[in-house]
Amino acid sequence: MDLLLQTLLNGILIGGIIASFSIGFQLTFGVLHVIDFAVGAWVVLGGYLAYWMSTLLGVGGFVSLPVAFVVFGAIGYLIGPVIYRVRNSRYARPELMALALTFGLFTLLRGGALTLWGFNTRSVPTALSGESLMIGSVTVPLLRVVAFAFACAVAAALFLILYRTRYGLAIRATAENRHNAGLMGVDVQRLSANVYGLYAAVTGMAGVLMAAIYSVNPEIGLRYTLFAFFVAVLAGLGSVGGAILAALLFGIMESVVATYVGSSYSHLAIFATLYLVLLVSPRGILQRGL
Amino acid sequence: MRGWFPIVLLVCGAAVVFALPELLNAYWLRIATGVLMWAGLACSWNIIGGYAGYIDFGHSVFFGIGAYASAILMGDAFGWPFAATIPVGLLAAGGVAAVIGGPTLRLRGAYFAIATWAFAETLLQLATVLEITGGTAGLSLPPFLNERFFYFAMLTAAAATYALTWLLFERSRFGLKVKALRDHEPAAEAMGINTAAVKLQAFALSAATAAVFGSIYAYWVTFINPRSTLGGDITDQMVVMVLLGGLGSLWGPALGAAALFIVNRIFWMYWGDTTFYIAILGLAIIVVVLFLPNGLAGLFARKTQNGSQNAGRALWRALTRPGVER
Numbered sequence: 192m193d194l195l196l197q198t199l200l201n202g203i204l205i206g207g208i209i210a211s212f213s214i215g216f217q218l219t220f221g222v223l224h225v226i227d228f229a230v231g232a233w234v235v236l237g238g239y240l241a242y243w244m245s246t247l248l249g250v251g252g253f254v255s256l257p258v259a260f261v262v263f264g265a266i267g268y269l270i271g272p273v274i275y276r277v278r279n280s281r282y283a284r285p286e287l288m289a290l291a292l293t294f295g296l297f298t299l300l301r302g303g304a305l306t307l308w309g310f311n312t313r314s315v316p317t318a319l320s321g322e323s324l325m326i327g328s329v330t331v332p333l334l335r336v337v338a339f340a341f342a343c344a345v346a347a348a349l350f351l352i353l354y355r356t357r358y359g360l361a362i363r364a365t366a367e368n369r370h371n372a373g374l375m376g377v378d379v380q381r382l383s384a385n386v387y388g389l390y391a392a393v394t395g396m397a398g399v400l401m402a403a404i405y406s407v408n409p410e411i412g413l414r415y416t417l418f419a420f421f422v423a424v425l426a427g428l429g430s431v432g433g434a435i436l437a438a439l440l441f442g443i444m445e446s447v448v449a450t451y452v453g454s455s456y457s458h459l460a461i462f463a464t465l466y467l468v469l470l471v472s473p474r475g476i477l478q479r480g481l
Numbered sequence: 482m483r484g485w486f487p488i489v490l491l492v493c494g495a496a497v498v499f500a501l502p503e504l505l506n507a508y509w510l511r512i513a514t515g516v517l518m519w520a521g522l523a524c525s526w527n528i529i530g531g532y533a534g535y536i537d538f539g540h541s542v543f544f545g546i547g548a549y550a551s552a553i554l555m556g557d558a559f560g561w562p563f564a565a566t567i568p569v570g571l572l573a574a575g576g577v578a579a580v581i582g583g584p585t586l587r588l589r590g591a592y593f594a595i596a597t598w599a600f601a602e603t604l605l606q607l608a609t610v611l612e613i614t615g616g617t618a619g620l621s622l623p624p625f626l627n628e629r630f631f632y633f634a635m636l637t638a639a640a641a642t643y644a645l646t647w648l649l650f651e652r653s654r655f656g657l658k659v660k661a662l663r664d665h666e667p668a669a670e671a672m673g674i675n676t677a678a679v680k681l682q683a684f685a686l687s688a689a690t691a692a693v694f695g696s697i698y699a700y701w702v703t704f705i706n707p708r709s710t711l712g713g714d715i716t717d718q719m720v721v722m723v724l725l726g727g728l729g730s731l732w733g734p735a736l737g738a739a740a741l742f743i744v745n746r747i748f749w750m751y752w753g754d755t756t757f758y759i760a761i762l763g764l765a766i767i768v769v770v771l772f773l774p775n776g777l778a779g780l781f782a783r784k785t786q787n788g789s790q791n792a793g794r795a796l797w798r799a800l801t802r803p804g805v806e807r
Binding site: 302 | 534536584591594599602713756760761763764765767769774
């Protein structure tokens with residue numbers, strides 16, 4: 192029973208962080224109509240930014256959070272228009288070309304990270320590393336709780352922007368129909384750049400936290416890309432609300448399989464589920480995707 | 482004059498290809514063998530990715546099935562001769578493609594890409610936990626140290642793949658059907674093409690050809706493990722080679738494969754690691770997507786939309802006006 196509680200708790204805490212960047216991933220898909228392969232690379236680079244901050248400047252992981260927001264926001268803001276341009280180009284198949292572009296971006300960033308930092312695993316120290324609370328017989332690592340709280344705050348902020356501001360209305364309108372949104376006076380290209388920047392910024396921050404909780408190495412990026420894809424497919428591509436539910440479900444599933452079946456099977460289970468969900472219900476289990 | 486040119490080119494090419502084992506030392510012969518293998522693999526990916534327009538991010542599955550078929554059947558448990566294992570791998574890969582193709586090919590665009598990727602990773606994870614595949618430790622094959630044999634084996638396989646692709650996709654109704662469904666699937670269906678069957682045939686063909694190279698590769702390197710045969714890096718390279726060479730062109734994949742594989746080996750030779758090569762791969766994709774959507778082969782196309790025939794001029798046009806070419 193305790194083991195089960197512990198497993199569920201771990202799953203929910205990790206699922207929360209995955210939700211924080213999955214929301215951005217879904218938003219990007221909604222607005223740009225591009226599946227961003229590079230999502231894992233932003234997570235990894237966020238981790239390395241924190242690693243550099245801690246080794247070069249000697250600051251803890253939490254200080255890196257705002258820095259990651261600014262740095263990745265700027266990078267994303269610059270890259271967004273390029274993706275937009277390819278997606279809306281006069282190529283024969285712009286959708287696949289845009290997919291290839293983000294795949295190229297991912298490969299470039301992964302190769303760059305491997306060249307710069309090698310295959311070694313690095314960790315990021317924080318003020319809370321190693322601290323934990325005991326509730327009954329369940330151990331609650333404080334760092335994960337803080338990360339979860341951060342993820343909740345990000346999700347809340349994104350939802351406030353989306354549903355309570357005029358700009359959020361423009362984003363939702365663009366996601367629903369780009370052409371009509373453009374006719375209503377929305378500058379779709381600029382909005383796409385902003386959304387991609389926001390998403391990259393949030394993903395970089397999630398990367399800082401992921402690196403503080405686990406550790407970071409360049410090859411792990413693919414795994415985060417997989418997580419984002421899994422959540423996106425389960426929720427239905429483009430569905431923002433479903434992403435939170437799907438991310439929590441994902442966290443619980445991974446943690447249950449890893450605990451009760453064996454960690455070498457957790458990837459097998461994830462990929463097999465992903466494949467089956469795509470075949471059975473490509474619009475997501477909630478049937479709310481595009 | 483023009484009618485003779487391809488024949489002269491073909492004869493010269495054949496002469497060079499047959500003379501290579503005499504001219505090269507063992508190291509460069511291995512590289513030439515590798516170029517042939519990747520040229521063939523790129524061509525096999527091009528069938529589904531370029532001609533049919535379904536971006537398969539899990540094509541390593543079929544390469545791996547071929548490799549594992551040879552490794553398992555040539556192992557102590559069976560002890561088959563090498564030549565007998567190739568058709569088994571070929572049929573196994575084609576069969577798997579035919580089975581998973583039915584439901585998977587209903588997905589389009591990015592969904593198909595994710596689904597194939599997920600399937601490939603599922604098999605990769607399965608290979609690491611199963612006993613028959615030797616788990617993460619992998620399998621060893623009886624060594625056969627004859628570089629020339631492998632050169633000619635790869636050459637035969639690659640030549641057969643290109644000849645088959647040329648016949649089926651450039652010179653037959655089947656190729657027209659496949660291209661029609663790539664360009665507009667509902668329209669192709671309205672023309673009376675059984676798109677589901679045509680897609681499935683193209684997918685199975687693409688899978689079966691990839692498996693042949695997997696079989697030869699396993700025997701060539703004598704040791705395989707899940708990462709080296711089913712891993713994403715195999716698929717990545719196929720995709721990049723085809724993109725660089727030119728999606729849906731016959732000779733483009735060979736160009737892309739030769740260029741990238743030689744760059745890979747040069748990095749390995751001078752710096753002893755290929756991490757920077759991964760970054761180069763990524764950069765190559767980005768440059769191709771932004772500036773050369775038709776790949777290297779597009780530069781040499783007889784007629785572009787603007788009527789320009791000069792490769793240099795086409796390159797300049799592509800670099801100065803990204804995103805304009807169709």
